[in-house]
Amino acid sequence: xxxxxxxxxxxxxxxxxxxxxxxxxxxxxxxxxxxxxxxxxxxxxxxxxxxxxxxxxxxxxxxxxxxxxxxxxxxxxxxxxxxxxxxxxxxxxxxxxxxxxxxxxxxxxxxxxxxxxxxxxxxxxxxxxxxxxxxxxxxxxxxxxxxxxxxxxxxxxxxxxxxxxxxxxxxxxxxxxxxxxxxxxxxxxxxxxxxxxxxxxxxxxxxxxxxxxxxxxxxxxxxxxxxxxxxxxxxxxxxxxxxxxxxxxxxxxxxxxxxxxxxxxxxxxxxxxxxxxxxxxxxxxxxxxxxxxxxxxxx
Amino acid sequence: xxxxxxxxxxxxxxxxxxxxxxxxxxxxxxxxxxxxxxxxxxxxxxxxxxxxxxxxxxxxxxxxxxxxxxxxxxxxxxxxxxxxxxxxxxxxxxxxxxxxxxxxxxxxxxxxxxxxxxxxxxxxxxxxxxxxxxxxxxxxxxxxxxxxxxxxxxxxxxxxxxxxxxxxxxxxxxxxxxxxxxx
Numbered sequence: 503x504x505x506x507x508x509x510x511x512x513x514x515x516x517x518x519x520x521x522x523x524x525x526x527x528x529x530x531x532x533x534x535x536x537x538x539x540x541x542x543x544x545x546x547x548x549x550x551x552x553x554x555x556x557x558x559x560x561x562x563x564x565x566x567x568x569x570x571x572x573x574x575x576x577x578x579x580x581x582x583x584x585x586x587x588x589x590x591x592x593x594x595x596x597x598x599x600x601x602x603x604x605x606x607x608x609x610x611x612x613x614x615x616x617x618x619x620x621x622x623x624x625x626x627x628x629x630x631x632x633x634x635x636x637x638x639x640x641x642x643x644x645x646x647x648x649x650x651x652x653x654x655x656x657x658x659x660x661x662x663x664x665x666x667x668x669x670x671x672x673x674x675x676x677x678x679x680x681x682x683x684x685x686x687x688x689x690x691x692x693x694x695x696x697x698x699x700x701x702x703x704x705x706x707x708x709x710x711x712x713x714x715x716x717x718x719x720x721x722x723x724x725x726x727x728x729x730x731x732x733x734x735x736x737x738x739x740x741x742x743x744x745x746x747x748x749x750x751x752x753x754x755x756x757x758x759x760x761x762x763x764x765x766x767x768x769x770x771x772x773x774x775x776x777x778x779x780x781x782x783x784x785x786x787x788x789x790x791x792x793x794x795x796x797x798x799x800x801x
Numbered sequence: 802x803x804x805x806x807x808x809x810x811x812x813x814x815x816x817x818x819x820x821x822x823x824x825x826x827x828x829x830x831x832x833x834x835x836x837x838x839x840x841x842x843x844x845x846x847x848x849x850x851x852x853x854x855x856x857x858x859x860x861x862x863x864x865x866x867x868x869x870x871x872x873x874x875x876x877x878x879x880x881x882x883x884x885x886x887x888x889x890x891x892x893x894x895x896x897x898x899x900x901x902x903x904x905x906x907x908x909x910x911x912x913x914x915x916x917x918x919x920x921x922x923x924x925x926x927x928x929x930x931x932x933x934x935x936x937x938x939x940x941x942x943x944x945x946x947x948x949x950x951x952x953x954x955x956x957x958x959x960x961x962x963x964x965x966x967x968x969x970x971x972x973x974x975x976x977x978x979x980x981x982x983x984x
Contacts (some may be wrong), residue, residue, distance in 0.1 A: 587926035595933035
């Protein structure tokens, strides 16, 4: 596969997963209505509203918020001219505007991108990654981060987080209602089909889990897409591949390991062994290296 | 009811025409921007050269033919105006610079000088920028030319006064020759 077909495939899969999210929301609402009757319909806009406000606030101010959450410091061209040279190279290759640049003082090699749109993009690097990587590797990493900017991954993950959040809130509210004697409308016409009731209950309990899995799957697809787009920018899969090899062989992880911002780093800061594959935000690094190697052999 | 349908269809057609027209114009503007990016980066590289040549001369004054090649290529590159001319001059200059750096390899004192090291970093980032600017330009030319040639956008190319653009091809006969490096 070359990078163009890779990009197309990952975009298609993202759309499929987002549709899956939509179906899940619909299922939850349907289950709630079956179990509790139409009187619960009012809860849906409340849950969606809460999720919207909490996620979109952080989406809109993502560049500033992530700075405080990760302890990154903005830098100017004079602070690190060589890094800026490399970023300008990728900016020219991608046709994107110049992003803000930040440094995280941390010896673990890692990097991330954020910002609600290319005009408000911010890319950050740990001091560790700047120390261990050579020109080509760093260029690959920058291209991967700029690819996230180009693919508007902050927006995609905000959409995923909103729906997953809405489902979690909704299911939480409804399970609470169940414990408190239930708002089940027992006077409803036709009573209720017991099988439908059981299925609805199962859906309500499993939905948040399924939503988390879908959210992680979307994040993984966006990582693969960013790798492919990075190659489209630099036409040099070897640079990013050897950068990932450096990250894979390095056992240190960034100090601050908040799950809230885990998905934005180029290498997941969470211990891969403790999190099952279904819930991890990144594809296995060996898999990413293999894909890039196959692109190299295309020449 | 009938007039509403007629108006609706007319509106849809208008939206379609406008979007096709705007797409062509937008692609054309992007190609212009990509072209000026190439010029900016070539200018940047041309500005680096006098300093680089002077630095190398300080250590290797007798490599006259190499300096001459760089200076001639630079002069050509700064006067070229069409896409093909610029690309040819760019190719010549890239090759001449390669020759110059190869010469520098033979002088350890020169290679160790801080001035040369910082020039070398500037030169390599500029070379990268030039080549990415070329790549971005050619990608956009490809997209524009495809739009000009394929239906439905091709039907509006005349209306938008957008025509096919020229690719930036650096390859020239000299590029295939082995660089002539004397030690």
